[in-house]
Amino acid sequence: MQTTIKIKGMTCGHCEGRVNTELGKISGVSEVKAVAADGVAVVTSTEALNSEEVLQAVTAAGYKVID
Numbered sequence: 001m002q003t004t005i006k007i008k009g010m011t012c013g014h015c016e017g018r019v020n021t022e023l024g025k026i027s028g029v030s031e032v033k034a035v036a037a038d039g040v041a042v043v044t045s046t047e048a049l050n051s052e053e054v055l056q057a058v059t060a061a062g063y064k065v066i067d
Contacts, residue, residue, distance in 0.1 A: 003043045006066035007058055010036035015063070022057040026050075039066070 005023075010016060016034040019041050023032045031044040041058075043049060058065045 001045050001048065003045065003049050005041045005043060005054060005058070007034070007039055007041055007063050008066050009063040010034060010039060012036055015061075018061040019058065019063060022061040023054070026053050026057055 007019060010019060013036070015036050019034040020032045023029060023034075023041055023043055026043075026045070026049065028045045028047045029043055029049075030046060032041055034041040043054075055065050
C-alpha cells in the first residue's frame with residue numbers, strides 16, 4: 001500500500017533523510033521516499049497508516065503535515 005503525505009518545511013536532502021528515518025520507524029512501513037522539491041513523502045507499508053503516528057513522526061523530524 002502506498003500513501004503520499006504532504007509535508008511543509010523540507011528544503012534539502014538532509015530534510016528528506018530526517019523524514020525518511022522518522023516515518024521508517026512506524027510499524028508496517030517498508031519504504032519511505034521523501035522529496036523536498038515536491039514537499040511530499042511516499043510511504044510504502046503493509047497496512048494502512050495511522051494518521052496520528054504519521055503526524056508524530058513528521059513532527060519528530062521537525063516538519064509539519066499539510067492536510
